[in-house]
Amino acid sequence: MDKLWKRLEDYLEVNAPVMRECLANGATEAELTELEAAVGHTLPSDVRLSLLRHNGQNLVNGDPGGGTLIPCGFRLLTLSDMLVEWTEHRNVAEYLKGERDPEIANPGVKPFFHHPAWIPIAADIGGNSICVDLDPGEGGSVGQIIEFNHDLDTPTRIAADYKSWLMEITDGLEAGQYIYENNSYYPGFFLPEDLSSFGVAYSPTNP
Incomplete structure (x- = not known):
């Protein structure tokens, strides 16, 4: 993880x-x-090693100081923010008291509204x-990375584990797949075609 x-x-430098x-510092x-x-869960070793290096992103006046590191529009959470988000998810799960229809579940992810093991x-x-x-x-693996989106029925599996997820992001950044936009309302890394939503023109020959 350090490499x-x-x-x-x-x-980023x-x-x-x-x-x-x-x-943030580790x-x-x-x-x-x-x-x-x-x-009530032990984090996988790659997640722990990452947090030991960087405990998420610092906030400046309540907002990410340099924008959102994770495309598109996500910031890395600190341990304290992880607990806040987890608590909110748990409260929602307890309020809804039930599963979604298994037939609309995404592969490898249990058909819950929220789950305390996420x-x-x-x-x-x-x-x-x-x-x-x-x-x-069924078909998933412990430590897989999932994305919860309100527009989807159940979370989508996006990576086999944390290290693979972070490596895919790093590879994409180095390959120019994402563009850093610091002039939008919520700065961060975005796909070039998404920048139009901020009124930002982008051309591969004139970034």
Whole structure:
């Protein structure tokens, strides 16, 4: 994880230094243990190693200082924010008291509205989140990464594990798949075609 994070840090230093500066210092083992006790689950080793290097993104006046690191529009959560998001998810699950129709579940993910074994690691301003799934459905794997979106029936599996997820993002950034836009209402990395929603013109020959 350290080598992968070094690649990502080096990329940010050159292409989005303000975002590099907003990455928080690492959490402590004691802080990780406290979170795990609160949610009742042990985090996978790649998630723990990542949080030991960077405990999410610092906020400036309540907002991500350099924007959202995770395309498109998600910020990495600190341990304290992870617990807040998890608690909100748990409360929703308890309120709804039930499963969704298994026939509309996405592959590898259990058909719940929310699940206490989905631990949020990133979130956007619309209440959507990216979670590490510690209780997967049939065909899934413990530690897989899922995206919860209000427009979908159940979360979608987007990566086999945290390291694969972060590597895919890093590979995409280095390959120019995403563009850093710092002039929008909510700065961060976006697909070029998505920038039009902010009134930003983009051409591959004139970024």
